[in-house]
Amino acid sequence: MGSLRERLIECAFCARLEVKRRRRGLHRRFKTAGFTSHRLGKILRSVLEGGSMERRRFLKYAGAALAGATIGVVAGRQAEVTSPSQIITETATQSRTVTETTIEECTESTCCSATLRAAAETRGILVGAATSSSFIGEARYRNTLAREFDFLTTENEMKWRRIHPAPDQWDFEPADTIVKFASEHQMKVKCHNILWKDERTPDWVKAERSREEFLRILEEHVQTLVGRYKGKVYAWDVVNEAVDTNEVNGLRRNVFLEKLGEGYIAEAFRLAHEADPDALLLYNDYELESADSSPYRKARSDRIYKLAKKLVDDGAPIHGVGLQMHLDAWNCPGPVDVAVDVRRLARLGLKVNISEMDVRITEKELAGTLTERLERQRRIYHDIIAACVKEQGFMAVTFWGFTDAHSWIDEEFGADDPLLFDENYQPKPAYWGVMDALLGE
Numbered sequence: 405m406g407s408l409r410e411r412l413i414e415c416a417f418c419a420r421l422e423v424k425r426r427r428r429g430l431h432r433r434f435k436t437a438g439f440t441s442h443r444l445g446k447i448l449r450s451v452l453e454g455g456s457m458e459r460r461r462f463l464k465y466a467g468a469a470l471a472g473a474t475i476g477v478v479a480g481r482q483a484e485v486t487s488p489s490q491i492i493t494e495t496a497t498q499s500r501t502v503t504e505t506t507i508e509e510c511t512e513s514t515c516c517s518a519t520l521r522a523a524a525e526t527r528g529i530l531v532g533a534a535t536s537s538s539f540i541g542e543a544r545y546r547n548t549l550a551r552e553f554d555f556l557t558t559e560n561e562m563k564w565r566r567i568h569p570a571p572d573q574w575d576f577e578p579a580d581t582i583v584k585f586a587s588e589h590q591m592k593v594k595c596h597n598i599l600w601k602d603e604r605t606p607d608w609v610k611a612e613r614s615r616e617e618f619l620r621i622l623e624e625h626v627q628t629l630v631g632r633y634k635g636k637v638y639a640w641d642v643v644n645e646a647v648d649t650n651e652v653n654g655l656r657r658n659v660f661l662e663k664l665g666e667g668y669i670a671e672a673f674r675l676a677h678e679a680d681p682d683a684l685l686l687y688n689d690y691e692l693e694s695a696d697s698s699p700y701r702k703a704r705s706d707r708i709y710k711l712a713k714k715l716v717d718d719g720a721p722i723h724g725v726g727l728q729m730h731l732d733a734w735n736c737p738g739p740v741d742v743a744v745d746v747r748r749l750a751r752l753g754l755k756v757n758i759s760e761m762d763v764r765i766t767e768k769e770l771a772g773t774l775t776e777r778l779e780r781q782r783r784i785y786h787d788i789i790a791a792c793v794k795e796q797g798f799m800a801v802t803f804w805g806f807t808d809a810h811s812w813i814d815e816e817f818g819a820d821d822p823l824l825f826d827e828n829y830q831p832k833p834a835y836w837g838v839m840d841a842l843l844g845e
């Protein structure tokens with residue numbers, strides 16, 4: 405065992421998480437004790453700036469929130485806080501105790517609490533990954549998923565073609581596997597998706613029939629699917645990728661639009677709500693991020709906003725919007741633009757989530773050594789997530805997978821490394837970028 409300082413540095417992530425956790429609870433206590441942010445900021449600054457270099461470091465990592473804790477305790481006693489040095493002494497004592505406890509709780513080589521889900525919890529948001537039932541049998545996949553994430557999206561298992569491929573055929577087992585795994589590991593589930601484009605809708609649904617018959621099939625599908633998971637899942641992507649700005653009305657042509665008109669979207673939300681009134685119901689789409697950096701993206705972003713606003717104005721039971729965020733490192737939306745998109749959707753009273761994030765860095769498109777490309781990827785993950793977590797109403801970030809061993813990108817575009825863990829399940833720079841963003845750094 406080295407010195408306390410060495411051990412603290414080893415466990416910097418644990419210590420930082422501990423600090424963040426406490427800070428959340430403290431804000432409430434400070435408010436109750438009548439501290440204004442300004443006065444609190446002044447006191448904390450005097451604590452952080454008042455000591456030697458070493459003490460400052462110590463306090464920065466493990467002590468800042470504990471300085472607050474001390475102030476909170478003092479305030480709780482109704483005492484007048486006038487002496488920063490008294491605070492420093494009390495804080496140093498408390499910090500040491502807490503830090504030593506934290507270190508003891510850690511195993512030798514890994515930090516027990518340094519996980520994305522613990523970091524996300526400090527922000528009151530969820531951190532998720534698209535999950536494939538076929539990989540849950542692999543120990544490394546399963547263990548990493550359970551350790552790092554608290555929000556699973558069914559990558560393919562609930563899509564209409566998969567789960568209801570013929571009128572009388574339902575294949576629930578793969579979806580059930582994910583829902584069960586999530587429940588065993590205290591994770592929430594986002595089911596993906598109920599209605600999508602024609603290529604992803606089974607042929608039997610698209611066969612010629614009357615409007616009434618079509619509506620009956622839709623109703624049965626939603627009631628059976630959403631009803632089965634009622635009380636077991638947290639959210640549904642009810643409609644996926646309905647916008648197409650190349651069309652006159654800005655909506656993608658599909659069998660639902662053709663049979664039911666534009667109202668099909670509101671109808672899908674209504675049916676889902678009827679089947680599970682407690683589920684969070686979301687609209688999900690791609691390239692709606694970045695309102696200002698390209699006319700194409702701006703048009704998509706504006707059309708999706710208009711659609712969400714109309715659903716809200718019409719009283720449809722829509723609760724949120726997902727920004728997919730499949731990004732190319734060489735052509736990315738800026739974090740400020742993304743934050744603007746999140747903000748305007750949240751102002752409609754909607755929850756906003758990043759729903760399918762990954763960042764391509766293929767050497768065919770992006771110059772630089774592997775180290776440089778991975779660093780570029782880290783920065784993109786970090787900057788976009790850091791910008792979003794600051795926005796009110798931002799509820800979750802989900803990655804489209806988590807290990808480069810399994811990504812749709814390789815199949816669709818060729819070999820790449822778009823995710824947070826490498827093919828051997830080791831965290832990449834991108835992982836630490838996300839961790840820092842979740843910790844507000």
Ligand code: G3I
Binds near residue numbers: 644
């Ligand atoms: O299961 C078969 C397997 O048996 C076969 O060997 C293999 C050969 O190609 O195909 C496998 O199925 C493929 C499946 O992915 C699993 O890899 C399907 O053909 C393929 O169409 C399917 O692609 C999925 C795609 O949606 C279409 O449903 C991707 O995994 C999935 O990541 C992707 O996800 C979409 C979101 O739902 C919506 N947003 C965009 C995102 C990426 O395209």
